[in-house]
Amino acid sequence: MTSSVTAPGRADSGLHRRVLDNGLRVLLVPDPAAPVVGVAVHVDVGFRSEPEGRTGFAHLFEHLMFQGSESLEKLAHFRHVQSSGGVFNGSTHQDYTNYFEVLPSAALERALFLEADRLRAPRLTQENLRNQVDVVKEEIRLNVLNRPYGGFPWILLPPVLYDTYPNAHNGYGDFTDLEQADLDDAAAFFDAYYAPGNAVLTVVGDLDPDEAATLVEKHFADIPARAVPARPSFAEPPPDGVRREDVVDANAPLPALALGHRLPDPDADLDAYLAHAVLASLLTDGEAARLTQRLVYGDALVTDISASCGLMGAPLDARDPDTFTVTAVHPASVEPDRIVDAVDDELATLAADGPDAEELRRVTARWASSLHREHDRLMSRMLALGAAELVQGRAELADELPGKIAAVTPAAVAAAAGSLRPDSRAILTITPGGDA
Amino acid sequence: MSAPTRRSAEEIGSTPAGPRALPPLRPQRAVPAPDEVDTVLDSGLRVIAVRRAEVPMVEMRLRVPFADVSGVENSDHPAVAELLATTILSGTQRRSRVGIDDDLAGVGGEIGFAVDPERLAVSGHALAEGLDTLLEVLADLLLHATHPDDELARERERLVERIEMASAQPSIIARRALQERRYGTHPVTQEMPLPEDVTAVTADAVRALQAAALRPGGAVLVLVGDLDPSDAVRRVEAALADWTGGEAAGMPALPALTARDLLLVDRPGSVQSQLRLSAPAIGRTDPRYAALQLANLSLGGYFSSRLVENLREDKGYTYHASSSLELDPHGAALLVETDVASEVTAPALLEARYELGRLAVVPPTADEVESARRYLVGSLLISMTTQAGYASTVASLAAHGLSAAWIREHPARVEAVTVDEVAAAAAEFFAPIHFTGVVVADAARCADGLRALGGVEVP
Numbered sequence: 001m002t003s004s005v006t007a008p009g010r011a012d013s014g015l016h017r018r019v020l021d022n023g024l025r026v027l028l029v030p031d032p033a034a035p036v037v038g039v040a041v042h043v044d045v046g047f048r049s050e051p052e053g054r055t056g057f058a059h060l061f062e063h064l065m066f067q068g069s070e071s072l073e074k075l076a077h078f079r080h081v082q083s084s085g086g087v088f089n090g091s092t093h094q095d096y097t098n099y100f101e102v103l104p105s106a107a108l109e110r111a112l113f114l115e116a117d118r119l120r121a122p123r124l125t126q127e128n129l130r131n132q133v134d135v136v137k138e139e140i141r142l143n144v145l146n147r148p149y150g151g152f153p154w155i156l157l158p159p160v161l162y163d164t165y166p167n168a169h170n171g172y173g174d175f176t177d178l179e180q181a182d183l184d185d186a187a188a189f190f191d192a193y194y195a196p197g198n199a200v201l202t203v204v205g206d207l208d209p210d211e212a213a214t215l216v217e218k219h220f221a222d223i224p225a226r227a228v229p230a231r232p233s234f235a236e237p238p239p240d241g242v243r244r245e246d247v248v249d250a251n252a253p254l255p256a257l258a259l260g261h262r263l264p265d266p267d268a269d270l271d272a273y274l275a276h277a278v279l280a281s282l283l284t285d286g287e288a289a290r291l292t293q294r295l296v297y298g299d300a301l302v303t304d305i306s307a308s309c310g311l312m313g314a315p316l317d318a319r320d321p322d323t324f325t326v327t328a329v330h331p332a333s334v335e336p337d338r339i340v341d342a343v344d345d346e347l348a349t350l351a352a353d354g355p356d357a358e359e360l361r362r363v364t365a366r367w368a369s370s371l372h373r374e375h376d377r378l379m380s381r382m383l384a385l386g387a388a389e390l391v392q393g394r395a396e397l398a399d400e401l402p403g404k405i406a407a408v409t410p411a412a413v414a415a416a417a418g419s420l421r422p423d424s425r426a427i428l429t430i431t432p433g434g435d436a
Numbered sequence: 437m438s439a440p441t442r443r444s445a446e447e448i449g450s451t452p453a454g455p456r457a458l459p460p461l462r463p464q465r466a467v468p469a470p471d472e473v474d475t476v477l478d479s480g481l482r483v484i485a486v487r488r489a490e491v492p493m494v495e496m497r498l499r500v501p502f503a504d505v506s507g508v509e510n511s512d513h514p515a516v517a518e519l520l521a522t523t524i525l526s527g528t529q530r531r532s533r534v535g536i537d538d539d540l541a542g543v544g545g546e547i548g549f550a551v552d553p554e555r556l557a558v559s560g561h562a563l564a565e566g567l568d569t570l571l572e573v574l575a576d577l578l579l580h581a582t583h584p585d586d587e588l589a590r591e592r593e594r595l596v597e598r599i600e601m602a603s604a605q606p607s608i609i610a611r612r613a614l615q616e617r618r619y620g621t622h623p624v625t626q627e628m629p630l631p632e633d634v635t636a637v638t639a640d641a642v643r644a645l646q647a648a649a650l651r652p653g654g655a656v657l658v659l660v661g662d663l664d665p666s667d668a669v670r671r672v673e674a675a676l677a678d679w680t681g682g683e684a685a686g687m688p689a690l691p692a693l694t695a696r697d698l699l700l701v702d703r704p705g706s707v708q709s710q711l712r713l714s715a716p717a718i719g720r721t722d723p724r725y726a727a728l729q730l731a732n733l734s735l736g737g738y739f740s741s742r743l744v745e746n747l748r749e750d751k752g753y754t755y756h757a758s759s760s761l762e763l764d765p766h767g768a769a770l771l772v773e774t775d776v777a778s779e780v781t782a783p784a785l786l787e788a789r790y791e792l793g794r795l796a797v798v799p800p801t802a803d804e805v806e807s808a809r810r811y812l813v814g815s816l817l818i819s820m821t822t823q824a825g826y827a828s829t830v831a832s833l834a835a836h837g838l839s840a841a842w843i844r845e846h847p848a849r850v851e852a853v854t855v856d857e858v859a860a861a862a863a864e865f866f867a868p869i870h871f872t873g874v875v876v877a878d879a880a881r882c883a884d885g886l887r888a889l890g891g892v893e894v895p
Binding site (some may be wrong): 034035065071074075077079082083084085086087088102103105106107108109110113117120123124125130132134135136138139140141145147148183184188191198206250251252253254282287288296297300303304307329331362363365366368369370371373375376377378406 | 443445459460466491492537544561590648707722789823
């Protein structure tokens with residue numbers, strides 16, 4: 001099966017879609033602008049799916065996938081990508097995990113080989129598991145424990161807003177859980193979730209689609225099909241009141257606050273979801289944004305404020321339920337409730353009057369511009385296409401986003417502002433605990 | 437999640453067909469150089485315009501030398517400069533702060549100002565059709581920023597809060613300590629002003645600095661995007677016609693980096709330690725530069741390096757370990773960095789020193805050199821594939837007096853380096869005796885180990 005869409009500004013960027021007999025979904029996207037290619041595998045499992053008592057396992061497993069496979073000794077994956085002139089990485093999200101590399105186009109087949117080998121037969125050993133537990137603990141110390149505002153808000157807000165384990169737990173993991181992870185956990189996780197039918201392969205760049213399809217077939221087709229896990233629903237009711245929690249941060253010099261609201265299900269009502277993305281921009285993107293003007297400059301209540309559609313900072317990165325956040329860092333002399341009241345006041349104004357047309361047009365122009373810039377970077381476009389194919393079932397959405405954002409109406413933004421109700425939210429406060 | 441068919445880890449790791457052979461690389465397609473104009477205007481401003489039309493955008497970079505040449509110790513220049521970069525977007529004679537942002541947003545644009553001890557850096561972009569607006573707003577900011585009293589008072593408060601936040605970051609604490617250890621009181625160490633110095637800055641001081649120091653002579657403006665280079669230069673010339681006034685102030689040469697013991701900086705209660713080691717190196721115009729780059733990559737300049745494979749993948753001491761070249765207008769320094777768990781601070785330093793010594797006396801093998809070479813050439817190619825990456829790279833080169841031709845010719849220089857030349861660079865620059873640096877750590881937990889190891893000044 002093949003279909004085509006056109007990206008903004010690139011007439012020649014047709015998207016070719018195939019499904020291998022083992023169920024692997026394949027996207028081939030020629031982009032001859034530069035002699036480079038990108039290969040990405042998106043697997044339909046994220047930290048929301050990791051077992052109870054194994055917090056952080058999805059991310060730990062991502063590390064293990066770099067530790068060698070049947071044809072590749074430990075360290076060989078890194079060496080082969082880099083000695084081909086390429087760069088690589090992987091990342092673990094709420095609902096998916098990705099693995100990718102970008103290389104000079106001479107290395108296309110080599111990159112496909114490297115991804116196929118670990119999707120077919122990763123080398124899961126006790127020694128590598130223990131080593132990567134240590135590495136992940138240092139990653140967590142670096143990004144969370146030894147710095148101010150570590151895990152704010154992505155680790156700290158979900159347990160306030162959500163009740164169920166998948167939505168509420170720490171996706172980086174507790175050290176005790178990480179230390180208890182064993183090889184059997186890794187084998188079970190791989191067998192359950194890393195079936196070819198549970199993944200999307202995206203190949204973008206300086207390629208001929210027919211030739212690339214042949215190479216994909218050559219390297220991936222003999223991975224045996226395995227059962228694809230049923231995708232659980234993570235649905236839970238929205239909070240029926242205001243949930244508050246305070247966390248002491250020994251490293252933080254100033255207090256901070258995060259509001260968490262539930263977003264509409266993008267699968268059921270994409271337009272309503274995108275109206276929240278536009279709302280976030282209207283509130284805090286740029287010096288002229290409403291909350292920036294009022295709280296940073298007007299009332300001078302906060303040092304910085306940021307609204308985000310999506311827990312990890314980008315819209316459409318997760319399935320339902322997902323989170324709209326407003327975060328602010330503020331002087332100790334400001335009571336957090338004054339900030340909350342001001343946010344509610346701006347939301348009420350927007351809900352009643354909506355944004356004006358010119359204000360909306362400017363937000364739309366910035367979205368278009370940021371999307372062009374994202375598409376100019378092959379790695380970003382590849383990851384956006386792969387994630388959209390996996391999470392929303394339509395890679396095309398990544399390219400259609402500016403058009404859809406431009407079509408958001410003032411009334412839809414007003415409705416989005418009205419949906420962020422003061423009586424159904426989480427309020428997380430961070431109290432500096434330095435000198436303790 | 438156990439199913440009847442579940443395999444063991446060992447079963448998962450092998451297939452009936454067995455291990456397979458790595459496919460070879462195919463020939464690499466070369467890219468022609470893009471259309472480019474590189475010229476100096478009457479004002480002394482160098483303008484480089486490059487056509488890269490993959491997306492309908494234009495990227496802008498302006499680099500103005502902006503060094504503290506007062507010669508005064510504890511000069512207020514860093515604080516005034518930092519506040520200038522913050523408040524320049526607060527309003528002009530014609531536009532309010534909101535008006536500036538609205539005009540930029542209308543063409544999908546953004547402009548940001550940043551200042552460091554070497555220069556004032558402006559980064560911006562807009563939809564290609566908005567180039568004139570972008571340039572017009574830039575000119576308005578450079579020539580007519582008013583730094584209004586009330587806006588400045590608010591930004592001053594905010595800047596103090598931001599500095600306090602940044603100063604709590606272990607990476608910033610380590611950076612400050614390292615700069616002081618390496619360069620004493622030279623202006624290059626003043627990367628972030630002290631809160632009390634910011635509080636003392638007046639609006640008049642900011643306006644005076646803008647009038648005196650924001651000059652086109654020696655500055656470079658780079659435009660990369662969906663544009664006609666000659667036409668773009670004409671537009672720059674028209675938009676910035678009134679920007680005159682002579683030479684901007686370049687940074688004085690740094691003091692020679694001298695080898696010393698590392699300094700232990702106490703950060704009580706920290707759960708991770710920052711190791712920072714530095715030694716003198718050479719810059720891009722030195723004939724040994726490409727060999728030094730390859731030696732540096734082999735040590736810790738990329739993932740497949742001795743430091744990462746030892747400290748992370750073998751010992752599990754760290755999430756990242758790296759070695760890099762810091763370039764300044766006059767030269768360069770080597771910087772080895774890693775953040776490790778408190779309990780392995782001394783062992784990690786031991787390993788880092790071991791790898792430095794090993795690089796000097798057991799130089800990179802032919803395979804190591806070839807891997808580093810392929811990575812250097814390939815990552816250079818990848819970094820130049822975006823408008824933003826191209827613009828930033830050309831601006832950095834131009835700020836150090838080089839042109840885009842240097843980067844186009846660099847792959848050939850890298851290909852020509854021999855294994856012996858890499859060995860010579862490794863021996864000359866990486867021997868542990870050349871290094872100085874700092875360890876930021878909880879002294880109560882780490883001092884004994886560091887003392888036992890030696891070469892660390894434990895206060």
